[in-house]
Amino acid sequence: MPALSAAEITTHQTKVPAWKVENGELVRTFQFQDFLAAMRFVNGVAVLAEEVAHHPDIDIRYNRVRLGLVTHDAGGITTKDFELAAAADNLI
Amino acid sequence: MPALSAAEITTHQTKVPAWKVENGELVRTFQFQDFLAAMRFVNGVAVLAEEVAHHPDIDIRYNRVRLGLVTHDAGGITTKDFELAAAADNLI
Numbered sequence: 432m433p434a435l436s437a438a439e440i441t442t443h444q445t446k447v448p449a450w451k452v453e454n455g456e457l458v459r460t461f462q463f464q465d466f467l468a469a470m471r472f473v474n475g476v477a478v479l480a481e482e483v484a485h486h487p488d489i490d491i492r493y494n495r496v497r498l499g500l501v502t503h504d505a506g507g508i509t510t511k512d513f514e515l516a517a518a519a520d521n522l523i
Numbered sequence: 524m525p526a527l528s529a530a531e532i533t534t535h536q537t538k539v540p541a542w543k544v545e546n547g548e549l550v551r552t553f554q555f556q557d558f559l560a561a562m563r564f565v566n567g568v569a570v571l572a573e574e575v576a577h578h579p580d581i582d583i584r585y586n587r588v589r590l591g592l593v594t595h596d597a598g599g600i601t602t603k604d605f606e607l608a609a610a611a612d613n614l615i
Binding site (some may be wrong): 466467470473474477480481486487489491492493497 | 585
């Protein structure tokens, strides 16, 4: 799976507009009502991640969860990252 | 609950020697066999955190979990942080 070009990334971003590229990663910070709601989301993301064997960086700050996606094997962002981003969006 | 002094922190650290102070936080990175084992630990930490209403920063990197503890209300590390550190250690 090849890393996407900058132009391809911009095209894919239109489908997940809440996600930004930061330091070569596709990132979004989700905010929830409280810690337990944040943890329910994290566990949902964990199921998705295991299903596709692709694991985001997950940073939990009480009711906020930051996901960071990159395909290390490809050396960049791939369609796999955009698919997991869209699936995470569908959890909320 | 008052923030501990540097000397008090050093004394408390002898009970949780795997934890270090970094940028004013008590931190430890735990390593597990795989992502699912890391998630089981994170969910155990989440239960402990809710019990004492004190929530660590939790960073998940596949099979590694970094916990960061500080008592924001006290402006520093307190005995509450050391208690949660010891409880997290007891999960593994």
